[in-house]
Amino acid sequence: MRTLHVITGLGTGGAEQQLRLLLRHLPVHSDVVTLTNPGTVARGLTADGIRVVHLGMTGNRDLGALPRLTKFVRDGRYDLVHTHLYRACVYGRFAARLAGVRAVVATEHSLGESRMEGRPLSAGVRALYLAGERVGRATLAVSPSVAERLVRWGVPRHRIHVVPNGIDVERFAHDPALRDPTRHVFGLHRDDFVIGGVGRLVPGKRFDVLVRALAQLPDYVRLLLVGDGPEEQRLRRLAQELGVVRRVVFAGERPCASPSGRVGDPDLPALMNAMDLFASPSDEEAFGLAVVEALASGLPVLYVSCPAVEDLPPHLESAAVRVPGDPESFARQALRIVAARPFGRTPSPAAHHYSIARSAEQHLRLYGAALGGSDSRVRE
Incomplete structure (x- = not known):
């Protein structure tokens, strides 16, 4: 199985470091695209042997990033695309579907009661998020609290799966x-x-x-x-x-x-x-x-x-x-x-x-469900 992880940036943040730790424990081929800021975690991923590509996105309204990302996904012939953080979830989910990838999952790392990644939760932020969510297969919430917030936002409960973060x-x-x-x-x-x-x-x-x-x-x-x-x-x-x-x-x-x-x-x-x-x-x-x-x-x-x-x-x-x-x-x-x-x-x-091994096992099961394949497909 070939997977692509799309993330907004790769500085030293909790979601970014969680991605690096997860990829160390997932027995599948994985590449990473960062829309912006290929920082400390990007260097760490490269040292781990993970291919990291910087898309060079210049801002939230850099719409040229969408065709660039779509082409990258299509050329990479990925089986599954997994997005992380708000901007990457919006652009990554649309790019994956435009490239013909139907197995698209997203992790919601940072949804609070009134803020997401530090930005206020406006009606526009919510509408854009929900539009992207509809083209994916599943949304992974890092806690039951986040899952309930997603439901209140309008994400169907059956599309939400709680997969907590993990640590070593x-x-x-x-x-x-x-x-x-x-x-x-x-x-x-x-x-x-x-x-x-x-x-x-x-x-x-x-x-x-x-x-x-x-x-x-x-x-x-x-x-x-x-x-x-x-x-x-x-x-x-x-x-x-x-x-x-x-x-x-x-x-x-x-x-x-x-x-x-x-x-x-x-x-x-x-x-x-x-x-x-x-x-x-x-x-x-x-x-x-x-x-x-x-x-x-x-x-x-x-x-x-x-x-x-x-x-x-x-x-x-x-x-x-x-x-x-x-x-x-x-x-x-x-x-x-x-x-x-x-x-x-x-x-x-x-x-x-909250061990990372347990989190990785849950990810693999959800990848298999998103692909609609057998357990053997997941372990390829």
Whole structure:
């Protein structure tokens, strides 16, 4: 089976890194087209042996991208096209059908209650999304919460399949030998209590809440923010105004797996080894991948919104605590966890529930259903 994955961009975002991890576990031939921004994840995919093509799309209204993508799909003789993220779902689904590919599936990674990938959910955004959805075979929702939002949008329930994101649980297992060397890279002391946050530095992630909470905590509490984005300078100014600028570390964009080594150039799992508490102040998430990764690292977690935790089966427990979204609540709960030190670091059962192997198996079954073929066709 020849599959083509179409994605809006390949910078270091959750959906982009999820695609790379998925392709490592799917036993099918896969190519990737990125409409824009062939960034860090594009280089990682290439290193994994995946062919990555940059379509060179110049903006949302670059309609010339549609015939270019259609020709690429037709020339590649793909059996199935899988699209990811809003712009790629619109252009990719139409291009696949114009090229004669009927097995078209899309993953909805980022649909919140009021925003999709940071953009407000307008009537126009919804109408264009639904028009593209009708030419596909199935829509994969990364959580039951996203599935319900899709139904409310007007996507027929029978066309929606819940396929949660997956993580490499072993990659995030706590390694105490990495704690001090990783802290040293960022000027964090052994006795510091480190609160971590991971994600794009954009308004929707609400990392300003953590900076304000930090100002209410003792001086030995530090904040480690992993990610980059347009909000970085505003967050730095806020930290300066609150007198905590020396206690905030901006680690920048970090991959889930760094080829250069986890101590000299720490990747995300190494950075989680350096944390004592993980905090997610975003009030609108489609899944909450970073929270699951933190649970795999054995960290206590404070969160405002996380469908991955909220949709867990009743028999599974997690160390995640839901809190209101104000700085005072984060500070109060953080102090409680500080007082409980030291604590053990074992992966939460919730993390194993979201293993990438399980996610890949679900993808294969849905690919087979979309193709209308037998199990043997899926395993080709």
